[in-house]
Amino acid sequence: MQKENLLADLQQAGAFMMNKELAWGTAGNISARCESGYFISATGTYLGELEVDDFSFCENGEHIIGKKPSKEYLMHEGIYEQRPDIHAVLHASPFYSTLVACSDIDIPSNYFVESMYYLERVVRIPFFQPGSKELAKAVKERAKDANIFLLENHGVIVCDVNLKEAKTALQTLEYTAKMHITSLEKNIPMNGLREKTVYDFIHHSGYKPVRDWNK
Helix, strand or coil: CCCCHHHHHHHHHHHHHCCCCCCCCCCCHHHECCCEEEEEEECCCHHHHHCCHHHHEEEEEEEEEEEEEEECHHHHHHHHHCCCCEEEEEEEHHHHHHHHHHCCCCCCCCCCCCHHHHHCEEEEEEECCCCCCCCCHHHHHHHCCCEEEEEEEEEEEEEEECCHHHHHHHHHHHHHHHHHHHHCCCCCCCCCCCHHHHHHHHHHHHCCCCCCCCC
């Protein structure tokens, strides 16, 4: 994908996240893989109004071109290094998903079609200072285990094969978290699907490609 198209897609992703209440203020950062490196939102940027010059190009742990990158650029890079299939990373702190990340609540993946697929695996990462090498290392070490990560007392990371899938995964995460929290608040028992049904859906429905977590 050409640089101009990729940056336009990143701008649209940032606006989408703000419009859908998946991000707020200057919290969060987004990136997309490009050739040997990746473009990431610059530090202190507002995701809902990103300009073309609000991105930085980084590779091999170095800031190459553009404004100063988000302080969490190494976290994004660690995922790209471990996951050749991943081409987009979204980091944000949507309300309900972050509430879950700040608690001991688990998000069920067996409620409906999208949750079964996109929330197949969710990994918790213990708290490390945002932007720290320790956080980047912790995420990198678990990058092959899931596409969704709950950063305890911080927020979430969603990564996927492209920005469209990453946006869908993030929205599914937040929607499911909101549904689950609401069910607890209202004391509404949820009828999750059986484990066998979930397995059959993921592996035999043809809804989406089956992920190979053993790579």
